[in-house]
Amino acid sequence: EAGVVQSPRYKIIEKKQPVAFWCNPISGHNTLYWYRQNLGQGPELLIRYENEEAVDDSQLPKDRFSAERLKGVDSTLKIQPAELGDSAVYLCASSQAREETQYFGPGTRLLVL
Amino acid sequence: GENVEQHPSTLSVQEGDSAVIKCTYSDSASNYFPWYKQELGKRPQLIIDIRSNVGEKKDQRIAVTLNKTAKHFSLHITETQPEDSAVYFCAASLVGVRIEKLVFGQGTRLTINP
Numbered sequence: 001e002a003g004v005v006q007s008p009r010y011k012i013i014e015k016k017q018p019v020a021f022w023c024n025p026i027s028g029h030n031t032l033y034w035y036r037q038n039l040g041q042g043p044e045l046l047i048r049y050e051n052e053e054a055v056d057d058s059q060l061p062k063d064r065f066s067a068e069r070l071k072g073v074d075s076t077l078k079i080q081p082a083e084l085g086d087s088a089v090y091l092c093a094s095s096q097a098r099e100e101t102q103y104f105g106p107g108t109r110l111l112v113l
Numbered sequence: 114g115e116n117v118e119q120h121p122s123t124l125s126v127q128e129g130d131s132a133v134i135k136c137t138y139s140d141s142a143s144n145y146f147p148w149y150k151q152e153l154g155k156r157p158q159l160i161i162d163i164r165s166n167v168g169e170k171k172d173q174r175i176a177v178t179l180n181k182t183a184k185h186f187s188l189h190i191t192e193t194q195p196e197d198s199a200v201y202f203c204a205a206s207l208v209g210v211r212i213e214k215l216v217f218g219q220g221t222r223l224t225i226n227p
Contacts, residue, residue: 003156004156031212040219040220041219041220042117042119042202042204042217042218042219042220043157043202043215043217044217045214045215048214056214091156091157095212098212100145100147100162100206100208100212101147101159101162102147102159102215103159104149104156104157104158105156106155106156107156
């Protein structure tokens with residue numbers, strides 16, 4: 001079974017530039033999560049989707065961050081404009097409906113200069 | 114909301130010895146407690162989890178214990194091996210009619226010395 005796929009794996013941009021991350025969850029997983037992991041910290045949830053619906057986005061900085069999950073499968077997370085403090089690893093995870101076990105992707109390491 | 118504290122932040126043990134990592138949580142309603150292992154530059158991977166209806170769970174060299182009254186849970190690794198070196202994260206969540214978000218601890222960097 002293929003795991004959660006994310007791209008790109010690394011991204012270096014200058015501040016004020018836009019950036020987008022892509023996630024393909026495990027086939028059949030209805031729930032998709034985006035986390036941000038700062039250096040030396042645990043992952044922090046940004047947004048959670050149940051199919052196409054964002055059911056928990058309370059931690060998403062909505063002034064600059066946006067996310068979408070069209071057709072309830074792949075998802076993109078966008079930052080516009082990026083700030084220096086956005087440098088982190090952005091992790092995507094997925095789980096089956098009504099199952100608590102989350103499977104993580106390899107993450108996208110973002111560096112904002 | 115839930116808050117999870119994890120300690121120690123770093124742990125170094127000799128190969129073959131045991132390692133123990135402890136976490137406390139604040140929300141007494143939380144009932145699902147997974148542990149993730151993250152090797153350098155790689156994805157977090159679930160290694161074991163426990164639900165609040167049991168006090169202990171084992172899987173080969175790994176065990177997790179839960180004390181609901183004290184609101185803490187611990188990861189125990191016995192007969193440690195070099196490949197156990199990684200960062201370990203605990204987490205807590207409420208699982209019921211709906212699944213609430215996982216709240217992670219700050220992580221423990223475990224180093225196994227040969």
